[in-house]
Amino acid sequence: MSVQPETDTGTASAATAGPEEGAYSFAAMEAKWPQVWEDLKVFTPVDDGSRERRYVLDMFPYPSGDLHMGHAEAFAMGDVVARYLRQKGYDVLHPIGWDSFGLPAENAAIKRNAHPSEWTYANIDTQAASFKRYAISADWSRRLHTSDPGYYRWTQWLFKRFYERGLAYRKDSPVNWCPKDQTVLANEQVVNGACERCGTAVTKKSLNQWYFKITDYADRLLDDMEQLRGHWPERVLAMQKNWIGRSEGAHVNFVIEADGTKPAKDVTVFTTRPDTLYGATFFVVAADAPLAVELVTEEHAGALEAYREQVKALTEIERQSTEREKTGVFTGRYAVNPLNGEKLPVWAADYVLADYGTGAIMAVPAHDQRDLDFARTFDLPVRAVLDTGEQDPAVSGTATTGEGTLINSGVLDGLPKAEAIPAAISMLEEQGTGEKFVNFRLRDWLLSRQRFWGTPIPIIHCAECGEVPVPDEQLPVTLPADLRGEDLNPKGTSPLAAAEAWVNVECPQCQGPAKRDTDTMDTFVDSSWYFLRFVSPHYTEGPFDPSKINDWMPVGQYVGGVEHAILHLLYARFFTKVIHDLGMIETSEPFTALLNQGQVLNGGKAMSKSLGNGVDLGEQLDKYGVDAVRLTMIFASPPEDDVDWADVSPSGSAKFLARAWRLAQDVASEPGVDPASGDRALRSVTHRAIADAAALLDHNKFNVVVAKLMELVNSTRKTIDSGAGGADPAVREAAEAVAVILSLFAPYTAEDMWSVLGHPASVANAGWPVHDETLLVQETVTAVVQVQGKVRDRLEVSPGISEDELRELALASENVQRALDGKGIRTVIVRAPKLVNIVPA
Numbered sequence: 001m002s003v004q005p006e007t008d009t010g011t012a013s014a015a016t017a018g019p020e021e022g023a024y025s026f027a028a029m030e031a032k033w034p035q036v037w038e039d040l041k042v043f044t045p046v047d048d049g050s051r052e053r054r055y056v057l058d059m060f061p062y063p064s065g066d067l068h069m070g071h072a073e074a075f076a077m078g079d080v081v082a083r084y085l086r087q088k089g090y091d092v093l094h095p096i097g098w099d100s101f102g103l104p105a106e107n108a109a110i111k112r113n114a115h116p117s118e119w120t121y122a123n124i125d126t127q128a129a130s131f132k133r134y135a136i137s138a139d140w141s142r143r144l145h146t147s148d149p150g151y152y153r154w155t156q157w158l159f160k161r162f163y164e165r166g167l168a169y170r171k172d173s174p175v176n177w178c179p180k181d182q183t184v185l186a187n188e189q190v191v192n193g194a195c196e197r198c199g200t201a202v203t204k205k206s207l208n209q210w211y212f213k214i215t216d217y218a219d220r221l222l223d224d225m226e227q228l229r230g231h232w233p234e235r236v237l238a239m240q241k242n243w244i245g246r247s248e249g250a251h252v253n254f255v256i257e258a259d260g261t262k263p264a265k266d267v268t269v270f271t272t273r274p275d276t277l278y279g280a281t282f283f284v285v286a287a288d289a290p291l292a293v294e295l296v297t298e299e300h301a302g303a304l305e306a307y308r309e310q311v312k313a314l315t316e317i318e319r320q321s322t323e324r325e326k327t328g329v330f331t332g333r334y335a336v337n338p339l340n341g342e343k344l345p346v347w348a349a350d351y352v353l354a355d356y357g358t359g360a361i362m363a364v365p366a367h368d369q370r371d372l373d374f375a376r377t378f379d380l381p382v383r384a385v386l387d388t389g390e391q392d393p394a395v396s397g398t399a400t401t402g403e404g405t406l407i408n409s410g411v412l413d414g415l416p417k418a419e420a421i422p423a424a425i426s427m428l429e430e431q432g433t434g435e436k437f438v439n440f441r442l443r444d445w446l447l448s449r450q451r452f453w454g455t456p457i458p459i460i461h462c463a464e465c466g467e468v469p470v471p472d473e474q475l476p477v478t479l480p481a482d483l484r485g486e487d488l489n490p491k492g493t494s495p496l497a498a499a500e501a502w503v504n505v506e507c508p509q510c511q512g513p514a515k516r517d518t519d520t521m522d523t524f525v526d527s528s529w530y531f532l533r534f535v536s537p538h539y540t541e542g543p544f545d546p547s548k549i550n551d552w553m554p555v556g557q558y559v560g561g562v563e564h565a566i567l568h569l570l571y572a573r574f575f576t577k578v579i580h581d582l583g584m585i586e587t588s589e590p591f592t593a594l595l596n597q598g599q600v601l602n603g604g605k606a607m608s609k610s611l612g613n614g615v616d617l618g619e620q621l622d623k624y625g626v627d628a629v630r631l632t633m634i635f636a637s638p639p640e641d642d643v644d645w646a647d648v649s650p651s652g653s654a655k656f657l658a659r660a661w662r663l664a665q666d667v668a669s670e671p672g673v674d675p676a677s678g679d680r681a682l683r684s685v686t687h688r689a690i691a692d693a694a695a696l697l698d699h700n701k702f703n704v705v706v707a708k709l710m711e712l713v714n715s716t717r718k719t720i721d722s723g724a725g726g727a728d729p730a731v732r733e734a735a736e737a738v739a740v741i742l743s744l745f746a747p748y749t750a751e752d753m754w755s756v757l758g759h760p761a762s763v764a765n766a767g768w769p770v771h772d773e774t775l776l777v778q779e780t781v782t783a784v785v786q787v788q789g790k791v792r793d794r795l796e797v798s799p800g801i802s803e804d805e806l807r808e809l810a811l812a813s814e815n816v817q818r819a820l821d822g823k824g825i826r827t828v829i830v831r832a833p834k835l836v837n838i839v840p841a
């Protein structure tokens with residue numbers, strides 16, 4: 001549902017001019033009410049157990065500048081939920097804070113010869129002022145910033161708990177490297193082979209990095225999604241399921257034969273199709289894996305080294321593309337198939353990835369297209385072992401991957417695939433050369449960053465003691481305050497490495513000379529637990545107050561973009577499960593329900609400077625007012641759909657708000673008057689609107705609630721102008737209902753209406769109106785009467801009218817008789833109480 005554009009005169013005053021709107025002034029309201037709300041602490045939860053608690057949270061913003069149109073949409077949606085729950089009588093926690101570490105601040109500091117904190121906190125102040133103007137019902141007393149030492153002290157403390165449980169570790173591995181930003185990127189931060197931040201092509205580099213062992217939780221992350229089904233969008237659950245990528249199959253042990261000075265070696269591969277082992281005709285190791293160098297013979301070492309250099313320039317997407325011509329080099333070694341003893345040539349190739357599975361595969365070209373493409377490129381044998389009824393892949397060039405019967409497979413011959421897989425696994429287990437295994441696409445979370453503006457890793461490296469965690473009482477390990485500007489410029493290592501006074505410390509165990517770890521944590525670590533800190537942000541004895549955490553957690557409603565489906569949401573779920581296992585919280589899932597909002601577009605395209613189609617939020621607020629912009633965002637579409645600002649009309653919203661506000665001015669009865677004696681028709685409309693709005697809000701159909709509200713405003717205006725008049729008690733009842741429902745979308749206008757209606761602030765705590773069931777019963781319904789498919793009359797009838805009674809009424813209608821014009825009747829179709837269709841003879 002979209003707001004249709006009206007004539008836009010270009011000024012807010014023109015949009016609200018006219019005798020009906022009178023003195024409606026959004027500027028006056030925006031100047032008046034914020035201080036009242038702040039003084040009354042309207043949005044601070046009582047947190048004493050006297051009311052049932054509800055926790056509503058918006059994904060906190062990054063302080064990259066002032067708020068933009070995307071913020072306006074996302075935070076309007078979350079605010080509707082928080083305000084509605086407050087009206088329903090819940091004690092609502094709706095906090096606000098900033099995800100304030102990150103690369104943009106560091107780059108800005110280099111450009112401005114400043115410290116990143118200067119840019120960061122200046123932007124936070126700007127955004128905070130804009131959020132307050134935007135009337136978000138936030139509890140500002142719980143405001144936090146992840147770059148505050150008081151916050152990242154506990155990020156470091158949690159890192160140490162992960163480290164103690166073996167969930168934080170270091171290893172050498174090829175990592176995604178952004179040559180421009182001079183930092184490591186997680187797999188999720190590489191988009192189409194480029195750095196998601198700056199767009200530079202990503203290369204591979206071998207570094208010693210810190211990881212979180214998220215793979216230990218892969219099964220639980222997958223299985224516990226059942227708790228979320230029905231409360232999270234299905235597409236988010238599907239994206240997480242695919243990212244985790246659970247595959248059931250087998251580990252198969254191959255022996256690489258000895259060759260010259262190279263001894264024999266056991267190598268394990270993972271396969272989902274152990275039934276096709278008899279079809280394996282060669283063996284492949286990832287070219288960039290240490291295993292390739294370990295296996296290659298002296299004769300082929302030079303070719304492998306040259307090939308590895310080529311592979312470094314490729315992205316994972318390029319390496320796995322089915323469109324690329326397959327490349328590789330022979331290692332000079334042979335692997336022995338454990339089921340049939342056949343010797344398979346061992347190749348190194350780029351289409352196998354070092355960090356997936358074991359970094360080695362058995363190649364079955366007849367039944368895997370990439371293997372087949374490789375085999376055809378290097379003239380390797382192709383042997384079909386599954387009869388699917390299709391042409392032999394060796395001839396067709398197309399691998400057969402469907403259902404079929406095993407052939408050329410010894411004792412497995414004649415078995416269907418479903419039976420052959422467990423049979424093959426049993427054979428491997430009996431001879432001790434393999435076992436059933438579950439593999440995951442998910443890889444451990446790379447958290448090291450070679451940048452300055454992030455949480456320092458609380459580890460000290462000592463030549464005698466090795467890795468030594470910084471003692472809890474010495475946390476936080478704070479960032480040095482004297483690095484700024486050019487000191488922060490990327491040089492291939494963390495800028496912290498150059499801060500010698502900071503790096504060189506005493507080992508906490510042996511008191512000998514040691515060095516701090518100079519990497520900082522991925523900012524996703526900071527945002528993986530911030531929702532827990534909001535419960536008690538000023539608590540100093542731990543990351544959160546254990547006496548409060550279970551009162552509020554889990555978050556009842558989380559609101560944010562679907563672009564965070566894999567990164568932030570998966571990491572937050574992982575963190576919550578570990579913290580649960582530490583015995584610190586009861587819940588093992590952080591967010592009960594998830595609401596994804598769409599994007600704000602302009603002319604069908606995402607807003608961007610390069611396209612020149614950006615819309616300045618501040619200008620829109622100045623021109624139309626906060627309430628009009630908020631209402632437009634809500635009314636434009638369902639929350640999950642995109643909003644095209646070119647197709648909506650904030651001026652139309654402003655006119656509606658003035659019309660609603662005017663209702664309060666025209667109420668002539670006193671507060672507290674009994675509405676029972678009022679106009680019954682208007683009362684029915686009011687109570688239907690209240691009931692419908694609650695049902696719609698419970699299902700996040702915010703835009704439809706606005707439509708119902710518009711109908712109520714129109715009915716109330718009609719009653720005032722041409723019905724019972726403004727003194728009728730039903731008019732007050734309707735106007736008060738409008739104010740309460742409108743407070744979810746347009747808080748300034750609603751608060752002003754509430755005041756004019758004679759009530760003390762704040763309408764936010766007025767309480768949701770209770771509808772009267774007896775007023776929801778329709779006394780009459782409109783029955784449409786058609787003749788030959790054309791509407792000829794409309795009859796007001798009882799909802800319980802019988803088909804015979806409705807048929808008689810319809811046939812007696814003068815309009816119907818006129819339309820029949822003396823013709824006979826072939827048939828009469830009756831669908832009581834709403835339709836009669838008469839077909840002439």
